[in-house]
Amino acid sequence: MDNLSRRDFLKASGFIAAAFALWRCTPREVTASVQPAPTPAPTLATPLSADDATTLTRTLRRITFGPLPNEVARARAIGLEAFILEQLNxxxxxxxxxxxxxxFETLEMNAGELLRVDPPGRPIGELMGATLARAVFSPRQLYxxxxxxxxxxxxxxxxxxxxxxxxxxxxxxxxxxxxxxxxHDLLSASAHSPAMLYYLDNASSTKEKPNENYARELLELHTLGVDGGYTHQDIxxxxxxxxxxxxxxxxxxxxxGGEFVFRPRLHDTGPKTILGQSFPAGQGVEDGEQLLDLLSHHPSTARFISTKLVRRFVADEPPEDLVTRATQTFQETDGDIAEVMxxxxxxxxxxxxxxxKLKRPFEYLVSALRQTQAEIEPNRALFRYLTMMGQPLFHWPTPDGYPxxxxxxxxxxxxxxxxxxxxxxxxxxxxGVRVDWDVLAGEASAPEGALDTLSDRFLGAPxxxxxRSLILDFLNTLDAGFVLPALGALxxxxPYFQYH
Known part of the structure; x- marks a missing residue:
């Protein structure tokens, strides 16, 4: 804990004890009609609230990185479904x-320009910083x-x-x-992306020495899924x-430079059969285009993508009926992602x-910055916390992405x-980060009032x-100047904030 005095540390030690107690008092079962994860972590069995207003706010916590007061007001004014449709557009x-x-000076540079940047790590840092800033400040939260x-x-x-x-x-x-x-458009853009072709070694794949890395991940991770019905011969x-x-x-x-190019002399022009579909001899770049069309419209792709989206936005174990409906939407709309969502x-x-649903580290960090309306400057300190939590941006080494x-x-x-x-x-x-707790707590001065105000703001419900009693007992042991930041930290x- 940077720059904390000994006295602060003792208060922090009490905070850790209170935090442990909070997690212990949270039952392990999930009351929602969603199957638990294979290795269940502590989840919330006691609903925060069940009325329409809190359901709206808590739904916003799922579809945004944490709703700001004006976004909650907007959703209440136009209705939740209208707000969702607005976010989808x-x-x-x-x-x-x-x-x-x-x-940020490197975000619009081409690959050759980025290679000349000094220090070499600056493009990575600026991409990470822009990703964080957009997640925190953009009103286009679902996007x-x-x-x-x-x-x-x-x-x-x-x-x-x-x-x-x-x-x-x-x-x-x-x-x-x-x-x-x-x-289909997203898949095609990725397949033409120099970053993807380089990462998975397709840039050096030739008819004499075809490289199967991208082919394998294209089928297993990007489209059909591991159980999507393909064989090794398809790869x-x-x-x-x-x-x-x-x-x-x-x-x-x-x-x-650093752009996509098709090299005809390196292409295998022989006939091919993929997933039962014939690819005639003599084709060039058309082989790849036919392949992408086949994969993007394959029923296994519709189900695989729908399952992943439901897992991300609904539950670790995706409800089967919802996956089926999302898959049907995918197929009926020609893979319209907004309609599936x-x-x-x-x-x-x-x-x-x-x-x-537990927030992943990036989602947790961003939601905390948004809900506290912190003044921030993306910097290494924030990214160090992401690294300690296990999710440094763009640093997952294998092609399956963060869990x-x-x-x-x-x-x-x-x-x-x-x-x-x-x-x-x-x-x-x-x-570079500052939270004004007096502004957040408003007119609430006593611990009870501040707790209710901040619970409503951070959790969307009491x-x-x-x-509540556990937190108040802890706050009553603190000096007045520690109450608001300690309450916010708790x-x-x-778990009520870390799950959404």
């Missing part, structure tokens, strides 16, 4: 120039959550070779433009179909799951890192009485 939501206050989802789905490890110059372009031209569009044939799909070498000294976000299953179930994030070290972050944020010890560290 992000271009309809006015957005200020979020990145204007930050000194930013979809950007994070697809960044995991089409995961690229930014520390591999020249990815520091390729991944920022992939984020700008592949993920962000297609996050709520049609899946071999897909690799052949994608030979010659390569990139131009980024030009460090002259700029440019509409099916998911307006479902009874989502409402039944509220309080049962999406609670069991992956519930280690003791990860939980303690979250608590340390809650303490540091609440006591304003993170460089705390259950047992948890709420942010509590």
């Amino acid at each position: 992000p271009e309809s939501i006015p957005e200020p120039d979020i990145l204007a206050p930050f000194d 930013e959550k979809m950007v994070v989802f697809w960044s995991d789905h089409f995961n690229i490890y930014i520390r591999k070779g020249i990815e520091r110059a390729l991944k920022p372009v992939d984020d700008r031209l592949v993920i962000r433009p297609h996050a709520l569009g049609r899946f 071999v044939e897909v690799a052949r179909a994608l030979t010659g799909w390569s990139i131009t070498r980024p030009r460090r000294f002259f700029g440019g 509409r099916t998911i976000l307006t479902s009874d299953e989502l409402r039944a799951s509220l309080g049962g 999406d179930v609670a069991a992956a994030w519930m280690g003791t070290g990860s939980l303690l890192a979250r608590w340390n972050f809650a303490l540091a944020l609440a006591f304003n010890t993170i460089p 705390l259950p009485e047992e948890a 709420l942010l560290a509590s």
Whole structure:
């Protein structure tokens, strides 16, 4: 805990004890009609509230990174479904120039220009900073959550070779433009992405030595899923179909390069059969285009993508009926991602799951910054906390992306890192980050009033009485100057905030 005095540390020790007690007083079962995760972590069995107003607020906590007061007011004014539809059409939501206050100079550069940047790690840092700033400040909250989802789905490890110059372009031209569009367009953009072709070694795949890495992940992770009905021979044939799909070498000294290129002389022009479909001899780049069309419209792809979206937004164990309906929407709308999300976000299953989905570290950190309306400057300190929690942005080394179930994030070290972050944020010890607790608490001065005010703001509902009493008992042991930050830290560290 940076810059905490000995006295602060003793107070923090009491906080840790209270935080442990909060997690102990939370029952382990889930009352929602959603199956538990295979390795269940502590989840919330006692609903915070069940009335319409709190259901609306808690639904907003699931579809945003944490609703601001004006967003809650907007949803109440136009209705929850209308708010969801508005979020699914992000271009309809006015957005200020979020990145204007930050000194990000590399986000619009091409690969060759990015290779010349000194220090070399700056493009990575600026992409991470922009991702955080957009998640915290953008009113297009659902869109930013979809950007994070697809960044995991089409995961690229930014520390591999020249990815520091390729991944920022992939984020700008592949993920962000297609996050709520049609899946075929997103898949095609990814397949043409120099960052993806380099990461999974397809850029060097030739007819003499076809590389199966991208072919395998294209089927297993990007489209059909591991149980999607393909064989090893299909992987071999897909690799052949994608030979010659390569990139131009980024030009460090002259700029440019690092772009998709099809190299006909490296392409296997022989006949192929993939998933029972014939690919005639003599085709060139058309082999790959036919393949992407086949995969994007395959029934297994519709189900696999729908299952992943339901897992991300509803439950670690996706409810089968909702997966079926989302799959049907995917097929009926030609893979319209926004329509699939509409099916998911307006479902009874989502409402039944509220309080049962653990926030991943990035979502937790961003929601804390938003709910406290912290003044922030993206900096290394914030990213150090993400690293300690286990989710440094764009640093998952394997192509499957960061895990999406609670069991992956519930280690003791990860939980303690979250608590340390809650303490540091609440006591304003993170460089470049400041929370004004007097503004957040408003006119509430006594611990009871402050607890009710901040519970409503952070959780969308009053705390259950047992948890409320536990927190008040702890607050009553503190000096007046410690009450608000300690209360904020406890709420942010509590399971009621970490689950949504």
